[in-house]
Amino acid sequence: MAWHIMALQQLINGLALGSVYALIALGYTMVYGIIKLINFAHGDIYMLGAYFGFYAITVLKLSLVPAVLTSMAGAALVGVLLERIAYRPLRNSPRIAVLITAIGASLLLQSTAQLVFGASFKPFPQAIPFRRIQLGPVFITNRQLLIFGVAVLLMVILHIIVHYTKLGKAMRAVSMDKEAALLMGINVDRIISATFAMGSALAAAAGILVGMYYNRIDPYMGMMPGLKAFVAAVLGGIGIVPGAVVGGLLMGVAENVVVTIGSSTLRDAVAFAILIVVLLFRPNGLLGKKGIEKV
Amino acid sequence: MNKLSSLIKGIILLLAYLVVQLLERQGVLLPYHVQILSLCCINVILVVSLNLINGFTGQFSIGHAGFLAIGAYASAYLTVVWQAPFLFAIICGGVLAGIAGLAVGLPALRLRGDYLAIATLGFGEIIRVIILNTDAVGGARGFSGIPKYTTFGLAYLMAIFTVVVIRNFVTSDYGRACLAVREDEIAAESLGVNSTYFKVLAFTIGAFFAGTAGALFSHYLQYMAPTPNQIGFVKSIDILIMLVLGGLGSITGSIVAAITLTIIPELLRGFAEYRMIIYPILLIIVMIYRPAGLLAGNELSLSGITQFVKGARAHGNHT
C-alpha cells in the first residue's frame, strides 16, 4: 500500500471512529443546550441502551429495528426518571451540585449494571452480516457506513426538531429563560423531561450501533467514550447540534492521524493537546458564537 | 480574642495528635487506623488546595490529580534515584506541580466554565500519558520501591500547614481579590483587580499544595501506578466530589468532607459488590438535601461551637 492510499484509508477509519463519538455527543450536547447540565450519566445511559438492545435481541428474540426501538424507549424512561429523581430537586441549586449528582448517577448506573448484567464482557449479537465495500484502492465496511449515516441522519432530525417544530421552539425558549418560558405558558417540567427522553433515546441507539460495531459490551463501556464524546461536543461548541458531529468527526480523524504519522502510545495525549490548542483560539468551540459579556 | 482563639485551636490540634499517638502506643489504634488517618490528611490537603482554585477563585478545574501526579512521581524519583532527603523531595514535588499550575492557569485566562473544565481534564490526562510513556519512572509497570517516609505525624503537620496558609491567603487582600474575581470578574477588573494575575496565582498555589500531597501520597503507598483511579480523571473527580460535598468556599467543609469520604468507603468494604451502589446513593441523597454542600460557604468555628453549647445550655435551663 502506498502511503497516500493508507492516508485515505486512515481518513475513512477516522471518520468511522468519529461517527461513534458524534453519535454519543449528540445526546450530550442536546441536554446541555437546553438545561446547561453536563450530564455525566449520559455515557452510562448509552451503556444501558446497549444492554437493553442485547437482551431484546437475545432474550426477547426481536429483530434489529424493533430491538433498537425497545431499547430507545427503555433508555428514555431511565433518562426521564433520572432527571425526575436526581436532577429536578436541584434545578435552582448551583450548577456544580447538579454535576456531582450526575457523577453519582453515573457511578450508580455502572455498579447497578455490573450487579444486574454481570461484570463480564458480552459479545453483541451480530444482527447485520459484515460486508466490505471496495472503493478503488481503499475500502469501507457496511457497518462503518451505517454508523456514519445514522450519525448524520440523527443530526439532521435533531436539528429539524430543535429549529422547526413547536417542541423545539419551546425547548429553545426554556434554554434562553426558564421563568419567561413559564410565563408564556410553556410547561417547563414537561419540556425538560422531553429533552431527557430524547437525549437518552439517542444514547441508546448509539449504544446498540457501537456495541454491534465493536462486538463487545460491558458495564464500563460508557466511561471513556462518554468522556471523549463530551470533549468532542465541547470542541464543536457545546449545545450546538451540528457542533457535536463536527467535533466528533474531527476528534476521530485527529486520533487516527496521530497514530498514522506518529506514535500510537501518545494518541490520547496528542488528542487532548489539540483540543486545548483549539479551545485557546476558539474559546467557545468551533461552531460556537462568541458570547457577549454582560456587565 | 483572636490570639486566644488561635492558641486554643493550636492546643486542640496538638492534643488530637497526642491522643492519636497515645492510642497507637496503647494498641487501641492499629496501624490500619493510622494508615486511614494519614490518607485523610493527604486528602484534606488535596481538597483544601482545590478549594482555593474552584471554591474561592471560581475557576472550574477537574484536573487536580495531574498536580498530584507530578508531585508524587517527582518526589519519588528524587528519593529513590538520588536518595534526596524527603523534605527536599516534598518541596521539589510541590514546586514542580506549582510550575505546571502556572502553565494550566494561562489557558484559564481565555476559557470559562465548562470549557476550562475540559482543558484542565485534558491537561491531567496528558500528564498521565506522559508518565505512562516514561520508562525512568516505570511506565505502565508503575513506580515501585518507594521508601515509606510518610508518617501520620508528617501528614498531619502538612495538612495543618496547608489549611493555615490557605486560610490566611483567602482572608488576606489577595484572597479578597480572588473572591472578587469569583463573584464578578468584570466588576473586579473595573475596580482595578488584575483578574489574570489572581487566577494564575490561585492555580499556582493550589497546584503547589496538591504536589506536596502527591509527595506524601507516593511515600505513603510506596508504589505509584499510572492508572485513572490513582492519578487520572477518576482521582480528580474523587477530589471534586469531596470539595463540593463539603461546600465550595468552606475550608472546614473541605476538611470534614475529605475525612468523611475517606472513611465511608472503608466502612462499606464489607458489602462487596453492593458497596459501589450504596456510595453513589448516599452521594445523591446528600446533594439533594444539601445542594450547596455540608457547610455551604460557612466555617465551623470555635466561637460558633461555644455559642451553640451555650445556647443548648440556656435552652436546657428554660425547660
Add this chain to the structure above:
Amino acid sequence: MSHVKLKTMFICLMLVVALAVPGFAQEDVIKIGLITSLTGSVATYGQSVRNAVTMGVDDINAAGGINGRKISLVILDDKGDATEAAQAARRLIDRENVAMILGPVITPCVMAVAPIAQAAGLPMLTPTGTGDQITSIGDYIFRGAYKDSFQGRIMAQFAAENLGIKEAAIIYDVANDYSVGLRNAFKATFEELGGKIIAEESYSTGDTDFSAQLTSLAMRNPESLFIPDYYSTAGPILMQARLLGLDSVMLGVDGWDSPDLSALAGGFEEGGYIVNHYSADVDSEVTQNFIARYTEKFGQAPDALAALGYDGVLIMASALEAAGSTDPEALKHALGTVGDIDAATGVINMDPEGTPIKSAVILRITGGKWELVDRIDPIGR
C-alpha cells in the same frame, strides 16, 4: 452554627469509633484473607478469582479442613485500585489477624499490597499477578502464575523455532503492565533468535477501536502478529484485524483463555496459537474435575484467572499442611518449598524465590477447539 454541623461532627466521631472496634479472632479456624476486585472495571477478572477461591476453600473444608482445622475466608474488595488494596491488606493484617493473604488480582494492586505484607512479615500469594518485579519485593511474597518474561519467551521461542517465523508485529496495551511485560519479553527473545519485529503499535486500556493501528500494521503485511492481552481486548482486535485484511499468524497468551473469546473475536481466532497453563482435553483428572465442577456451579466454563485462583488455594493448602501451623515463618518456608501439587493448571513445584515451576503448553485453535501443539517442561527456567 447549626445542629447539622454538630451532627456531622458526631457522625464522623462515630465512624472513627466504629473503625476502632477490633475484629474477633476465632481459634479453631484458619483465617485467610482474599483481596480481589469485585467492583470497578476489572471486576470480571476479580469475580472469576473469587468464585474459584471460594469453591476451592469449600472443597478443602468439605474434605475435613487442614490438619483438622477449617479455613474461614475473609473477602475484601479493592475496586482494582492500588490505594484501596493497601487499605484492605492492612485491615486483613491488623483487624482480621489472618494467617495469610491471597490476592490481589491485578499487578498494580499486588505492588501496593506486597510491601505491607513484607513489612508485617505475613506471607501473601497472588494467584494471578504476573509482573516480574512482584516477587523481588521480598521473601514473603509468592505467586501462582507465570512471570511475564517466562511466558513471553516461550511464545517467542515457539514462533521462531517451531513455526519458523522470521517476522513479527506486535500490538499491545501501553497502559497495562501485563501487556507491556509480555511484549518486552517476546520482543527480546524473538530478536535474540534472529527474528525481526517489523512493526509495533499500541493502544490504551478501555479502547475499542483499533482500526488505525491495524491499518498501519496491515500495510507492512507481517508474517505474524503477537497480541498480548486478555480475551476481552484480544477478541475485538482479532476480529478487526481480519476485517481489515490482516492474514498473519496470530500469537496469543494465557489471557486469551476464556469461553467468551470465540464470540468476541467473531470466530476469527481460528488458527491462532496461545501459551496456556493447561490443555482441557489431555490433562489430569484434577483439571477435568475442576472444569466440570466450576462450569456446573457458575454456569460458565472457567477462564485462566479462575483456574489460577483455584490453584492459589491448592498451593496455600499444601503449604499450611506442610507448615503444620500458621506461624508466618514456617508458612513462608513451606510456601517456598512445597511441591508436586496436583493442581488444575498442572503439577506445581514452588520455589523460594516466589514463582512456581510448572510446565506450559502451546495450544492452537482448530475448528473452534483448543488443540495441544506443544508442551514445554520447566527446565532452565
